[in-house]
Amino acid sequence: MRVVQRVANFLASHLLAVYAAVALLYLLAPIAAVTLFSFNDPVGRSNYAWSSFTFDNWLSLFRDPTLVQAVGTSLRIALISTTIATILGTLMALALVRYQFRLRKSIDLFIFLPLATPEIVLGASLLTLFVTLRIPLGDLTLILAHVMFNVSYVVVTLKARLAGFDMRLEEAAADLGANPLQTFWRITFPLILPGIAAGALLAFGLSLDDFVITRFNAGQTQTFPVYVYLKVQKGIPPQVNAFATLFFFATVTLVAAAALLQRRRANLSK
Amino acid sequence: MGLIRRNPAFTPLLLLAPGLLWLAAFYVAPNVQMFASSFWNGTLEGGFSFSLANWTNYPDALIKYQEQYLRSIEYGFVATLLCFAIAFPLAYFIAFKGGRARNVLLFLVVAPFFTSYLLRTIGWRTILGDDSIILGPLKALGVVAPEARILDTPFAVIAGIAYNFIPFMILPIYVSLEKIDRRLLEAAQDLYASGWGSFRRITLPLAIPGVFAGSLLTFIPAIGDFINAELLGNPGTTMIGNVIQRQFLVVRDYPTAAALSFMLMILILAGVALYARLLGTEELTSTAI
Numbered sequence: 001m002r003v004v005q006r007v008a009n010f011l012a013s014h015l016l017a018v019y020a021a022v023a024l025l026y027l028l029a030p031i032a033a034v035t036l037f038s039f040n041d042p043v044g045r046s047n048y049a050w051s052s053f054t055f056d057n058w059l060s061l062f063r064d065p066t067l068v069q070a071v072g073t074s075l076r077i078a079l080i081s082t083t084i085a086t087i088l089g090t091l092m093a094l095a096l097v098r099y100q101f102r103l104r105k106s107i108d109l110f111i112f113l114p115l116a117t118p119e120i121v122l123g124a125s126l127l128t129l130f131v132t133l134r135i136p137l138g139d140l141t142l143i144l145a146h147v148m149f150n151v152s153y154v155v156v157t158l159k160a161r162l163a164g165f166d167m168r169l170e171e172a173a174a175d176l177g178a179n180p181l182q183t184f185w186r187i188t189f190p191l192i193l194p195g196i197a198a199g200a201l202l203a204f205g206l207s208l209d210d211f212v213i214t215r216f217n218a219g220q221t222q223t224f225p226v227y228v229y230l231k232v233q234k235g236i237p238p239q240v241n242a243f244a245t246l247f248f249f250a251t252v253t254l255v256a257a258a259a260l261l262q263r264r265r266a267n268l269s270k
Numbered sequence: 271m272g273l274i275r276r277n278p279a280f281t282p283l284l285l286l287a288p289g290l291l292w293l294a295a296f297y298v299a300p301n302v303q304m305f306a307s308s309f310w311n312g313t314l315e316g317g318f319s320f321s322l323a324n325w326t327n328y329p330d331a332l333i334k335y336q337e338q339y340l341r342s343i344e345y346g347f348v349a350t351l352l353c354f355a356i357a358f359p360l361a362y363f364i365a366f367k368g369g370r371a372r373n374v375l376l377f378l379v380v381a382p383f384f385t386s387y388l389l390r391t392i393g394w395r396t397i398l399g400d401d402s403i404i405l406g407p408l409k410a411l412g413v414v415a416p417e418a419r420i421l422d423t424p425f426a427v428i429a430g431i432a433y434n435f436i437p438f439m440i441l442p443i444y445v446s447l448e449k450i451d452r453r454l455l456e457a458a459q460d461l462y463a464s465g466w467g468s469f470r471r472i473t474l475p476l477a478i479p480g481v482f483a484g485s486l487l488t489f490i491p492a493i494g495d496f497i498n499a500e501l502l503g504n505p506g507t508t509m510i511g512n513v514i515q516r517q518f519l520v521v522r523d524y525p526t527a528a529a530l531s532f533m534l535m536i537l538i539l540a541g542v543a544l545y546a547r548l549l550g551t552e553e554l555t556s557t558a559i
Contacts, residue, residue: 020363030393088289095285118494125300148296
């Protein structure tokens with residue numbers, strides 16, 4: 001009985017921590033499931049029930065050419081749309097954080113609106129526009145759409161990072177005779193680069209993963225999520241889990257590396 | 271460059287212009303077009319024609335799909351409550367007890383965003399399945415009936431929605447909790463406030479903007495979602511998102527679909543406007559990530 005009492009006491013005094021741990025478990029459980037099932041050797045076509053452990057899916061990662069092509073398309077669209085969105089978003093964030101002008105708050109809210117619009121509305125409205133203008137659906141429409149929703153994410157991420165930016169550094173550069181272009185490339189840009197990288201990484205991930213908007217505007221183009229969706233009924237090949245696991249751990253590594261780099265830089269400048 | 275130096279008022283405008291033009295072309299224009307399309311009649315093959323007399327598309331669509339509309343609002347509401355119940359203690363723990371692990375914990379919170387949304391949802395199929403790690407042992411122990419199911423029920427859909435959008439709730443709450451000046455809490459303690467007292471009178475009121483921002487940011491994608499209803503539900507859990515995507519992509523009844531999604535848009539804009547009016551825009555636009 002004393003053991004039970006002790007366990008109960010421990011739980012009561014650490015209730016919050018236990019609750020937080022359970023909540024985190026809830027957040028991470030499906031990721032664990034996706035990863036685990038990349039090592040499953042499914043019986044039949046569907047990969048929902050565990051049967052036995054295998055490395056096969058990882059060794060035959062490129063078996064289905066349609067899947068490989070879909071992954072390639074996703075990466076290509078993510079790369080192009082992230083580049084455009086990051087440039088546009090960085091310029092906008094700079095304007096919003098560093099200048100005072102009329103309508104600043106309204107523009108701020110306007111840029112936020114796409115984030116507050118359900119994806120299905122974004123996707124559906126773009127489709128009506130493209131259909132009306134007779135723009136054929138495909139890679140181009142996907143890039144236009146992905147840049148649109150990513151611009152706002154880049155702006156919001158960067159704005160948070162730029163808030164602590166010391167403007168006097170720029171003034172000092174100007175006092176020392178640097179022209180605005182020199183000031184930007186030598187002072188401002190290196191300082192805001194980590195923020196830009198964070199925004200770009202987020203945009204890349206969102207583009208890679210987007211399904212709803214893509215589904216509406218893809219036409220015949222198959223991205224990775226569209227491929228997964230089309231396979232739900234017939235059974236998703238376990239290689240899909242392997243690719244998803246690969247993406248996940250690649251991102252985690254990138255984020256961790258970026259964080260470590262930034263910390264080391266902060267320590268050096270101290 | 272010369273222009274910028276001579277007239278600094280132009281600089282923000284020039285910086286903003288390309289992005290704003292992009293949003294005008296691919297966010298505003300599509301919504302205007304969708305509004306116009308909701309006054310169409312006709313078919314994709316035969317061509318659509320615009321007439322204001324087609325305003326009846328709205329009441330027609332609303333009456334026909336009121337069940338799905340109400341269900342979306344209901345599911346969205348319950349999922350948002352569920353998110354709050356899970357998110358607040360977690361955000362509180364990270365903000366106040368996280369210590370050095372804070373950044374790692376925050377990263378774990380956003381980690382689901384780095385795996386495919388569809389696969390995450392399908393992941394729940396394996397977890398909630400009929401003989402899964404949850405139901406399997408419960409059935410073996412006789413706690414639940416052998417024919418009990420979680421999958422393909424409203425509960426699975428709501429849990430799936432809550433799961434998919436919970437980071438939107440955690441992050442704003444965390445930001446508002448983290449901003450609280452710890453000296454206020456020390457002062458309360460010095461003045462003999464109990465733990466609960468200082469929580470109720472200091473922490474909670476200061477966390478309100480974050481709670482509202484989080485609720486809005488969770489509720490919006492929740493009511494527009496159709497993936498969870500499709501992958502985790504049954505035909506009786508159809509939401510408005512399922513109807514919109516079917517009408518657009520399968521039936522191709524653009525006018526009805528446009529009317530349906532425009533009404534969804536208005537509902538959301540009203541929510542954002544109300545929030546901005548009551549609590550200002552700063553909290554909302556700065557804590558989305």
